[in-house]
Amino acid sequence: MSSGRDKGLRADLGISHIVNCADGPHRINTGADFYADMSISYCGVETSDHPLFDLSQYFSSTASFIKAALSQNGKVLVHCAMGVSHSGALVLAFLMMCENLNLTDTIIAVRLNRDISPNSGFLEQQRTLYELLF
Numbered sequence: 664m665s666s667g668r669d670k671g672l673r674a675d676l677g678i679s680h681i682v683n684c685a686d687g688p689h690r691i692n693t694g695a696d697f698y699a700d701m702s703i704s705y706c707g708v709e710t711s712d713h714p715l716f717d718l719s720q721y722f723s724s725t726a727s728f729i730k731a732a733l734s735q736n737g738k739v740l741v742h743c744a745m746g747v748s749h750s751g752a753l754v755l756a757f758l759m760m761c762e763n764l765n766l767t768d769t770i771i772a773v774r775l776n777r778d779i780s781p782n783s784g785f786l787e788q789q790r791t792l793y794e795l796l797f
Contacts, residue, residue: 673701673740680732682725682741683707684749704732710749714784718749722756722792729754730761751779755789759796766793 673681679702686707695705706728708721725741732739743749751773758769766789773779781789 673703676740677738678703678740679735679737680704680728680739681706682728682739682750682753684710684721684725684741684743684753686710704728704737708753710743712743712748712782714782714787716784717788718752718785719756719788719792721753722760722788725753726757726760729757746777747779748781748785751777752781752785752789754779755781756792759789759792763796765797766790 681698681703683705687709695703695707698705706725708725710716710718710721729739729741741750741754754773755766755769758764758772759766762769764772770779
């Protein structure tokens with residue numbers, strides 16, 4: 664959450680695109696207006712860190728957003744409240760869908776850089792995505 668709200672850090676890191684996985688008025692309300700004074704492309708998804716929440720409904724749209732950003736040599740910040748569950752799960756989906764990595768390799772790759780721990784429901788949705796893709 665703090666990374667999503669810290670405009671100075673984003674400028675220092677050259678972040679050009681943001682995926683807020685905890686968007687909404689009752690979560691981290693940093694919509695496109697929050698970044699109006701910066702050159703930031705914004706994708707906000709209202710999710711819940713609950714094992715029964717269907718995060719998979721956002722796999723395709725966020726993966727497309729991230730892929731488009733990277734194809735423009737952009738830098739993408741994917742965040743949620745703690746940077747552990749929602750955001751980690753959406754990055755795993757991107758890697759499987761766009762980089763053709765299997766589920767185990769995606770978890771290893773991400774954990775080398777960030778200690779993620781998607782909840783059990785999100786991991787089950789990752790497993791389902793993997794079965795569909797591979």
